[in-house]
Amino acid sequence: MSDTTTDDSPQNGPVLAADGTPLRRSLARALRRQKLRALMLIAPLLIFIMVTFILPVADMLYRSVENGIVSETLPRTVVALADWDAGGDTPPDEAVFAALAADIQIAAEEKTHTKLGSRLNYENPGMSSLFRKSGRQVQRWDLNTDGPFKEKFLDIDDDWGDIDVWRTIQTYSPAMTSGYYLAAVDMQLGADGPEMRPENERIYLKLFGRTLMMSLAITLSCIALGYPVAWLLANLPMRTSNLLMILVLLPFWTSLLVRTSAWKILLQQQGVINDILVWIGLVSDDARLVMINNQLGTIIAMTHILLPFMILPMYSVMQSINPSYLRAAKSLGATDWTAFWRVYFPQTVPGIGAGSILVFILAIGYYITPALVGGTTGTFISNRIAFHISTSLNWGLAAALGGILLAVVLVFYWAYDKFVGIDNVKLG
Amino acid sequence: MLDQGSDDFVVFDKVQKSYDGQTLVVKDLNLSIGKGEFLTMLGPSGSGKTTCLMMLAGFETATHGDILLDGQGINNIPPHKRGIGMVFQNYALFPHMTVAENLAFPLEVRKLGKSDREAKVKRALDMVQMGDFANRRPAQLSGGQQQRIALARALVFEPELVLMDEPLGALDKQLREHMQFEITRLAHELGITTVYVTHDQTEALTMSDRVAVFNDGRIQQLDPPDTLYEEPKNSFVAQFIGENNSLEGTVKELNNDTAVVQLDDGSLIDCRPVNVKQVGDRTKVSIRPERVEYRSERFQEGAHLLKAEVLEFIYMGDVFRTRLRVAGRDDFIMKCRNAPDQIRLKPGETVNIGWMPEDCRALDA
Ligand SMILES: Nc1ncnc2c1ncn2[C@@H]1O[C@H](COP(=O)(O)OP(=O)(O)OP(=O)(O)O)[C@@H](O)[C@H]1O
Ligand SMILES: [Mg+2]
Numbered sequence: 001m002s003d004t005t006t007d008d009s010p011q012n013g014p015v016l017a018a019d020g021t022p023l024r025r026s027l028a029r030a031l032r033r034q035k036l037r038a039l040m041l042i043a044p045l046l047i048f049i050m051v052t053f054i055l056p057v058a059d060m061l062y063r064s065v066e067n068g069i070v071s072e073t074l075p076r077t078v079v080a081l082a083d084w085d086a087g088g089d090t091p092p093d094e095a096v097f098a099a100l101a102a103d104i105q106i107a108a109e110e111k112t113h114t115k116l117g118s119r120l121n122y123e124n125p126g127m128s129s130l131f132r133k134s135g136r137q138v139q140r141w142d143l144n145t146d147g148p149f150k151e152k153f154l155d156i157d158d159d160w161g162d163i164d165v166w167r168t169i170q171t172y173s174p175a176m177t178s179g180y181y182l183a184a185v186d187m188q189l190g191a192d193g194p195e196m197r198p199e200n201e202r203i204y205l206k207l208f209g210r211t212l213m214m215s216l217a218i219t220l221s222c223i224a225l226g227y228p229v230a231w232l233l234a235n236l237p238m239r240t241s242n243l244l245m246i247l248v249l250l251p252f253w254t255s256l257l258v259r260t261s262a263w264k265i266l267l268q269q270q271g272v273i274n275d276i277l278v279w280i281g282l283v284s285d286d287a288r289l290v291m292i293n294n295q296l297g298t299i300i301a302m303t304h305i306l307l308p309f310m311i312l313p314m315y316s317v318m319q320s321i322n323p324s325y326l327r328a329a330k331s332l333g334a335t336d337w338t339a340f341w342r343v344y345f346p347q348t349v350p351g352i353g354a355g356s357i358l359v360f361i362l363a364i365g366y367y368i369t370p371a372l373v374g375g376t377t378g379t380f381i382s383n384r385i386a387f388h389i390s391t392s393l394n395w396g397l398a399a400a401l402g403g404i405l406l407a408v409v410l411v412f413y414w415a416y417d418k419f420v421g422i423d424n425v426k427l428g
Numbered sequence: 429m430l431d432q433g434s435d436d437f438v439v440f441d442k443v444q445k446s447y448d449g450q451t452l453v454v455k456d457l458n459l460s461i462g463k464g465e466f467l468t469m470l471g472p473s474g475s476g477k478t479t480c481l482m483m484l485a486g487f488e489t490a491t492h493g494d495i496l497l498d499g500q501g502i503n504n505i506p507p508h509k510r511g512i513g514m515v516f517q518n519y520a521l522f523p524h525m526t527v528a529e530n531l532a533f534p535l536e537v538r539k540l541g542k543s544d545r546e547a548k549v550k551r552a553l554d555m556v557q558m559g560d561f562a563n564r565r566p567a568q569l570s571g572g573q574q575q576r577i578a579l580a581r582a583l584v585f586e587p588e589l590v591l592m593d594e595p596l597g598a599l600d601k602q603l604r605e606h607m608q609f610e611i612t613r614l615a616h617e618l619g620i621t622t623v624y625v626t627h628d629q630t631e632a633l634t635m636s637d638r639v640a641v642f643n644d645g646r647i648q649q650l651d652p653p654d655t656l657y658e659e660p661k662n663s664f665v666a667q668f669i670g671e672n673n674s675l676e677g678t679v680k681e682l683n684n685d686t687a688v689v690q691l692d693d694g695s696l697i698d699c700r701p702v703n704v705k706q707v708g709d710r711t712k713v714s715i716r717p718e719r720v721e722y723r724s725e726r727f728q729e730g731a732h733l734l735k736a737e738v739l740e741f742i743y744m745g746d747v748f749r750t751r752l753r754v755a756g757r758d759d760f761i762m763k764c765r766n767a768p769d770q771i772r773l774k775p776g777e778t779v780n781i782g783w784m785p786e787d788c789r790a791l792d793a
Contacts, residue, residue: 327487328520330507332534333585339508342533346524 057406064399067177070169073116074103078173086167087192091160097149101138108135122394123179123188124168130159180400204384204401211381212408214299215363221303222310222359223352230314230351234321248311256305260372263301267292267373293375301373306362310355317351353420361409381405436499437463437621438484438589443493445479453479455645457493461623463588466615468624470632471642472668477625480642481591484623485512497589508537513582513590513620517597519574521566527553527577528562534585552584555614572603579611583618590615593625608635629669633657641665657716662703663791666714673715673760679704679790687790688732689713691755696732699788710793717749717763719787722779723771733780736760738773748772754781 015023039046071078076099084092107113117131134156146152153160171189172179179189186202187194196202229248233241251259266272269288277283291297321344329339367382374380381401388398416422438461445454454476461467469477482488483495486507495502497510522530531549540548553559556576566574575595582590592611596604612635615622626632632639633653641648641656641664649656649665660666667674677691679701687701689711697713704711727733739758740751747763750773754760762781764770773779 322518322520324516324518324520325522327485327507328514328516328522329533330487331485331510331512331514332581333508333511333537334533335508335537338537343522347522 060399061403061406062399063396064180064403065176065178066396067172067179068175069116069119070173071175073107073112074100074169074173076100077103077169081166081170081173084166084170086163086170089163091163092166094148094150096166097153097160098143098147100153101141101149102143104131104134104138105141105143108139118393120168120172122183122397123172124164126159127165127168130157130165133157134160180396181404183397184400184404204381207379207381207384208404208408210295211364214295214378214380215360217299218302218306218363219310219356219360221299222307223356225303226307226310226314226355227348227352230311230318233311233315234318235323248308251305252308256368257372259305260301260369263297263304263373264292267297267300292373293378295374295378297373297375298370298378298380301369302363302366305369306359309358309362313354313358314348314351317348317354321347349420353416357413357416360412364409365405436460436496437465438498438623439494439496440480440484441494441496443480443483443490443495445476445483445488446491452491453645454483454490457645457647459640459647459650461621463621464619466612466622466624466635466637468626468632468636468639469642470626470629470639470668472627475642476645477627477642478593481593481623481625485514485591486510511585511587511589513585513587515575515578515582515590515592515595517594519566519578519595521574521577521581523566526563526565527558527569530566530577531581531584534581538585548584552580555583556580556610571598572607575599575607576610579614583614583620586618587620589621589623591623591625594627595624596626596628596631604631611635633669641668643668659702660714660789660791663712663714663793666712666789666791671717671761671763673717673720673754675713675715675755675757675760676793677711677713679707679709679711682707686785689790691734693755695734695755697734697788698732698785699790700786702789703792704790711790712793713788713790715783715788717761718747718765719783720760720762720781721783722762722764722773722781724780727782728784731782731785733782736762736779736781738775738777738779740775741773743772752779752781 017023017026019026077096080096080099081092084096104113107116113131113135114128117128120131121128134153137156141149141152159165178194182188182194184204185208186197186205188197189195229244233244233248235241236244264271268274269290269292271292273291274283274288278285278288283289291300325343325347326339329343330336334342364380365382366380367386370378370380371383371386374383382405385398385401385405388394388401413422438459440457440459443454443457444452446452457480469480471477479488483490484497484502486502486505489503497505497512502510521527522533525533528549531552532545535545535548549562550559553562556579558573558576558580561569561573561577566577569577575598578595579592582592595611596607599607608631611622611624614620624632624635633656636653638650638652639656640650643664649661651659656665657670660669663674666672675689675691675697677689677697679687680690680696681688682701682704685700687699687704689697689699691697699713721727722736734754736752736754738750739753742749742751746766748766748770750762750764751758752760752762
């Protein structure tokens with residue numbers, strides 16, 4: 001029926017360009033050329049961002065669910081194990097063990113069985129050594145004559161008769177897994193689906209909560225400290241405000257490590273601030289304040305480091321507010337406070353919003369400062385991610401934690417957009 | 429208690445103002461504004477008009493002298509207690525509030541009840557014919573509409589005194605003329621005392637009861653528009669208000685209300701002495717272009733005439749504007765009404781021009 005629709009549409013037919021082609025098509029062609037040129041101009045940046053940002057992020061996100069290792073290393077076992085009832089209380093039968101023997105022999109030759117062992121060890125501690133031990137022995141077996149294998153495996157280690165071991169293998173045999181994500185929120189895949197880990201093994205939810213709360217505290221203290229400074233910057237005479245601006249930017253020009261270490265010197269129990277407090281008698285010598293290697297230390301040091309990110313957007317917004325608004329408010333009968341609160345402050349909200357988003361998102365992923373001044377109670381989730389990346393080498397879990405962090409940031413961004421409006425954000 | 433006549437609602441008494449401690453932006457300002465009067469401050473850029481307004485509104489303090497509002501010294505009253513409505517040059521409508529909220533603001537801070545507020549806001553909006561726009565944001569309004577809202581907001585709390593700082597500066601000509609009319613109408617209907625600042629002299633002449641011409645931090649002349657136009661007291665005012673022909677010369681004869689001035693090329697003209705003291709003084713004589721005449725039958729017996737060469741003839745519809753070379757200057761303008769008996773002079777022609785002696789004023793050099 002497409003014919004009739006074309007017939008029904010504009011009575012005079014499509015508008016034609018000078019050369020007779022339909023106007024819309026020649027417009028599209030002209031626009032396409034423009035877009036192509038624009039694309040070429042930004043191509044270097046685009047490629048750079050793709051290679052250094054988008055691809056790594058995508059790779060990490062993939063790692064957080066990727067789990068090919070079990071089905072790749074133990075292909076026959078996985079197939080044979082498919083029929084086994086994980087809910088029952090008997091270990092699998094001989095067929096599964098035969099398949100396992102065949103798989104492990106090949107894996108041991110290729111030396112992939114230890115990798116699988118460490119992977120499964122994340123889920124069920126002890127499996128790393130189980131696979132290492134078995135690999136050595138199974139290599140010596142003759143697959144055709146040495147059966148039945150069930151007994152022989154149990155001879156190597158009783159754990160092969162443990163239903164939990166088989167449950168773990170079965171649970172993690174699909175190529176994709178939610179295991180890392182579950183682990184990242186203190187859960188695990190039990191026999192009847194996801195369940196909370198035992199109380200004493202839960203750490204991540206607490207750490208996420210702490211990271212969020214402390215980032216929030218840092219953002220709030222940045223607002224409280226930054227607002228008056230931004231106001232001064234925007235309202236002082238040029239020369240004074242330029243000087244002040246340099247002071248605000250100074251932290252940017254100092255190494256992060258130097259600044260953080262300076263806080264250590266200032267805040268530690270034998271540090272400058274405690275010495276002064278003791279000296280003027282506000283604090284007794286044996287009750288020096290603990291201000292570092294805890295949450296307070298992290299909040300103080302990070303507030304200092306992130307403050308410019310709050311001040312600068314606020315400043316640029318305040319600078320664009322015409323002083324005549326305040327005058328108008330006062331001429332209409334508002335007191336100084338009312339004029340500020342009803343007229344000035346609402347207009348600075350976009351600046352506060354922009355600064356808060358910046359500071360909050362930076363804080364949530366901050367790593368060096370909490371590591372240096374956070375002690376045990378003031379570390380962030382990012383410190384845990386770093387641990388899994390560089391020490392425990394559990395990249396899947398690190399990726400899952402990072403993925404959750406990313407999701408949290410996006411949720412905050414979305415919430416901000418919904419309640420304040422992202423187009424209200426002004427960076428300058 | 430002195431008699432507070434209607435002339436003294438706002439008084440500037442020997443007011444001086446300096447921002448930097450070196451130069452006086454306002455030098456010795458003396459001005460009384462009567463209740464209900466529409467007074468315009470007119471002057472070139474930088475002459476101190478806004479400064480005067482800001483002192484009155486309380487956003488700047490006078491360096492010296494007193495400002496009285498209704499007989500009370502204003503220095504002791506903070507801006508928000510003065511009850512002065514103000515329209516700013518950029519309107520200063522609060523961008524985060526709707527039109528209705530903007531208008532309700534002064535009522536809210538005065539703690540008026542909700543229904544009272546709504547009624548007054550509605551009345552003020554209707555007054556400026558913006559009743560349908562209550563729920564818009566200022567950014568969604570055109571310049572002229574914003575201007576009306578700014579006006580309505582300055583009037584909604586019924587102040588006795590309203591200050592306006594070049595409120596029509598950003599509008600196009602047609603809208604400006606319309607708003608000039610609206611503002612004067614409202615000011616007179618509501619009986620509000622208005623101090624209006626502009627550097628557009630047409631605006632000043634058409635709107636005001638009296639105009640204060642500012643220059644160099646001083647009031648050069650304070651008079652009703654017609655007096656200002658027809659009887660400028662010095663050459664700055666003559667030059668600043670309306671179109672003006674100015675010729676330089678020396679006083680040759682001086683009587684009570686007539687004088688003869690010899691122009692620099694030797695020719696003589698009749699004029700009225702205004703700002704000259706004695707024979708021999710240098711003077712600038714000022715003649716309005718529409719008072720210049722070239723038809724010999726209109727001249728008095730024995731009047732001094734000047735030779736003029738036509739340089740340019742411009743047809744402007746209602747008037748003919750002719751540019752002449754007179755006494756060595758080629759920017760002399762003559763305006764003639766487009767009447768059936770009017771001749772269209774051609775460039776190159778030579779004519780004799782003259783005027784009534786009282787239309788030509790000998791002012792300071
Ligand atoms: N806040 C200020 N600090 C220093 N000098 C100022 C300030 N405001 C105005 N001035 C100076 O005072 C003089 C008068 O300024 P004012 O704003 O009163 O002029 P104006 O008559 O309103 O001019 P315009 O028609 O351009 O608005 C100017 O020379 C100006 O540079
Ligand atoms: Mg001004």
